[in-house]
Amino acid sequence: MKLVFATHNPNKLKEVQLLVPSQIELINLETIGCTTDIPETAITLEGNAKLKANFVTKNYQLSCFADDTGLLVNSLNGEPGVYSARYAGPQNNSNANMDKLLANLKGKKDRSAHFKTVIALNLNGKTHIFEGKIEGVITQTKKGEKGFGYDPIFQPNGYKETFAELPLSIKNKISHRAQAFKKLIAHLNSIHAAG
DSSP states (O other), rough: OOEEOOOOHHHHHHHHHHSSSSTSSSEETTTOOOOOOOOOOSSSSHHHHHHHHHHHHHHHHOOOEEEEEEEGGGTTTTGGGGGGTTTTTTOHHHHHHHHHHHHTTTTTOOOEEEEEEEEEEETTTEEEEOOOOOOOOOOSSSOOOEEEEEEGGGEETTTTOOTTTOOOOHHHHHHHHHHHHHHHHHHHHHHHHHO
């Protein structure tokens, strides 16, 4: 079974390929010749995931899933949320995004936050939604070289390390994205078993 993951992000693709069962051939937007930066204009993570999946299904007639992920900081009323990738501007610069977030948290006692991933799967004419969430805190400084996005400043509850310090094998077990993808993969496996 061939399935498009609507992403241009090679890090995301690599992370997800480790989770997908072998009977599913995962391909990305480049593979199908889609170089368009699909607009994410919805006001919710679920809305953006659906926009991206629907774009591929409509324009390429392929089964597809797309995700949208946000970091939601409690003392900033859920910022950066749906704007996580472009918090410091449209250039999607992770360091600038982290610097802005750390600056906005200066002097705030409550540094609790959570990551949330929403996946929209378009398969056999139906849309299915899967969610994953992990609670943690925003650190005072960036720590670690692994991961991407806000990983160097997000410390999941129950761990002393940030996502950027944890081995990928651990992050892939506990992360918001891993949780959402486990639900997606369980769904795909149940379809494969029934087929």
